[in-house]
Amino acid sequence: MSLATENLCVGERLRNVSIQCRRGMVTAICGPNGAGKSTLLSCLADLQEASSGRVILGEQPMRFKSPRERAQWLGYLPQAPDVAWDVAVEVLVSLGRLPWSDAPAGENAKAIEDAISAMDLEELRHRPVSRLSGGERARALMARVLATQPGWLLADEPLASLDLGHAAALMRRFRQQAQQGRGVVLVLHDLATAMNHADCVVVLDKGEVVAEGPPETALTREIVSRVWKCRAQWLGDPGERALSIASPSLASERGMRILD
Numbered sequence: 001m002s003l004a005t006e007n008l009c010v011g012e013r014l015r016n017v018s019i020q021c022r023r024g025m026v027t028a029i030c031g032p033n034g035a036g037k038s039t040l041l042s043c044l045a046d047l048q049e050a051s052s053g054r055v056i057l058g059e060q061p062m063r064f065k066s067p068r069e070r071a072q073w074l075g076y077l078p079q080a081p082d083v084a085w086d087v088a089v090e091v092l093v094s095l096g097r098l099p100w101s102d103a104p105a106g107e108n109a110k111a112i113e114d115a116i117s118a119m120d121l122e123e124l125r126h127r128p129v130s131r132l133s134g135g136e137r138a139r140a141l142m143a144r145v146l147a148t149q150p151g152w153l154l155a156d157e158p159l160a161s162l163d164l165g166h167a168a169a170l171m172r173r174f175r176q177q178a179q180q181g182r183g184v185v186l187v188l189h190d191l192a193t194a195m196n197h198a199d200c201v202v203v204l205d206k207g208e209v210v211a212e213g214p215p216e217t218a219l220t221r222e223i224v225s226r227v228w229k230c231r232a233q234w235l236g237d238p239g240e241r242a243l244s245i246a247s248p249s250l251a252s253e254r255g256m257r258i259l260d
């Protein structure tokens with residue numbers, strides 16, 4: 001089952017965006033600031049009204065799904081999530097089970113425990129959200145999404161406040177979720193993470209898709225240089241790539257052409 005957009009337009013923010021994300025795969029949405037990544041992700045989560053075009057989940061347009069079905073299918077982590085109530089971590093995570101309120105209590109309890117453990121929150125479970133660090137709060141919010149065990153995980157810059165170890169663990173978790181048959185769609189600024197961990201990359205620029213496909217073809221150095229306007233070069237072996245950005249002064253000393 002896929003999650004797709006067909007000629008999606010949101011004012012000037014997205015222009016005729018047609019993409020297809022597949023279950024069992026990790027899809028990364030990349031692009032410079034203001035490219036429309038968060039707008040696209042919120043459309044996929046059915047939280048943003050389109051001016052035209054549509055979002056399709058499986059065989060059906062999203063609008064045919066009931067609110068409950070959508071809540072069960074789509075787990076969404078916004079870029080800067082608000083927490084309306086200052087509840088304990090465990091309570092926050094349990095809110096992820098609201099779409100499954102009629103599931104057996106044991107099933108709900110296990111999903112909550114699994115999510116708390118996945119995000120390394122055992123020792124923080126009784127702490128109010130207001131007394132968490134930025135990264136701990138980000139992990140608690142991610143745990144709430146994981147607790148839903150949705151068919152699709154949609155996360156907007158989920159690694160932004162995480163330390164190296166927790167970021168690596170979360171990327172492993174996303175891979176595991178995909179292997180279990182879920183669809184994973186991530187907005188990522190770190191192009192090396194997209195290159196090494198995604199199965200498919202969508203590159204957006206000024207509201208349009210400029211590349212889509214396996215990371216090696218969507219994030220070539222030419223595309224990175226053109227879209228992000230910096231001289232970049234991939235180093236290392238597949239799966240362990242690093243992106244080297246030339247310093248403008250060094251590049252000009254060496255006679256390289258600097259992009260405008």
Ligand SMILES: Nc1ncnc2c1ncn2[C@@H]1O[C@H](COP(=O)(O)OP(=O)(O)OP(=O)(O)O)[C@@H](O)[C@H]1O
Pocket residue numbers: 013031032033034035036037038039040
């Ligand atoms: N509520 C809004 N109404 C109108 N325009 C908006 C709104 N939110 C964002 N925009 C504009 O839409 C464009 C796309 O925004 P979006 O947040 O999708 O970009 P992004 O690619 O996620 O950027 P970033 O990397 O900075 O998070 C930007 O030019 C932004 O200024």
